[in-house]
Amino acid sequence: MSDLGFTLGTNYASLSFQQKKKLLNAPYLATDGINDCGVSAGLAYVPSVTFTPDPAKQSIFITFLLRKILDEADNTQEALTIANSYNVFDGGEALNIISHQILVCDNQGISGILEFADGQWQLISATDNWQVLTNSPIYNVPVNILLNQCWRYNILYNTLLA
Numbered sequence: 001m002s003d004l005g006f007t008l009g010t011n012y013a014s015l016s017f018q019q020k021k022k023l024l025n026a027p028y029l030a031t032d033g034i035n036d037c038g039v040s041a042g043l044a045y046v047p048s049v050t051f052t053p054d055p056a057k058q059s060i061f062i063t064f065l066l067r068k069i070l071d072e073a074d075n076t077q078e079a080l081t082i083a084n085s086y087n088v089f090d091g092g093e094a095l096n097i098i099s100h101q102i103l104v105c106d107n108q109g110i111s112g113i114l115e116f117a118d119g120q121w122q123l124i125s126a127t128d129n130w131q132v133l134t135n136s137p138i139y140n141v142p143v144n145i146l147l148n149q150c151w152r153y154n155i156l157y158n159t160l161l162a
Contacts, residue, residue, distance in 0.1 A: 022061065031063055035070045038107025039079060042066075044135050048099040049116050053087040062090035062100055075106040076123060083114050083121040101137070115139045132156040 012020075032042035043066065053059060060068070065088050073079040083102070091097025098116045104123075105111035112125035117139035124138055134153040138146055147154045 031066065033066070033070050035073070037074045039070065039073045039075065040103075040105050041069050041079065042103045043100045044103065045099055046101050046115070046135055046137050048091060048097050050094075050096050051087075051098065051116065051119060053089075053096055057085065057087045059087040059089055059095050062088050062098065062102075066102065069102075069104065073104075073106075075108065076104045076110050076112050076125075079104045080114060080121055080123040088116070088121075113138060132160065 006015075006019075032040070034040040043062065065083060065086060068086075069079045069082050073082055079102075087095065088098055089095045090099050101116075102114040103111070104114055110125070112123045114121050114123055115138060116122075117137070122139050126132075126143070132153055134146070134150050134156070136146065136150040136153065141149075143157070147157060
């Protein structure tokens with residue numbers, strides 16, 4: 001239940017119907033994985049972003065989004081399309097908070113990071129055939145700034161470049 005945003009010790013019997021509906025997604029939760037098409041996906045925490053949910057879209061928990069990507073995507077572009085077809089949340093009870101980015105790559109060597117910015121998921125790809133997952137937002141942040149502001153990004157980037 002904690003993966004779905006419920007506090008430790010939450011009494012199941014006292015949950016509302018809407019809260020219990022979130023539990024239907026529990027068997028589908030994944031934080032990373034790879035599918036038979038070679039698409040892999042993994043999560044990294046970033047500072048929270050709030051958004052206004054689109055009433056025409058279904059709302060799903062971020063780990064359920066990963067499960068959908070792994071079940072349905074054949075490549076990174078399809079992963080982006082899937083992400084943008086839902087209101088994705090991961091802020092506990094709040095259905096309008098996203099606190100993660102998603103590293104995706106496929107069997108063609110295309111990698112990128114899905115990050116929620118400007119009201120939708122963005123696919124951020126490097127010019128290299130690999131991408132570095134970090135816990136810092138990277139949308140519209142040049143590589144040289146990322147290298148200076150995040151020691152993890154700097155180490156990973158330079159190790160992969162070597």
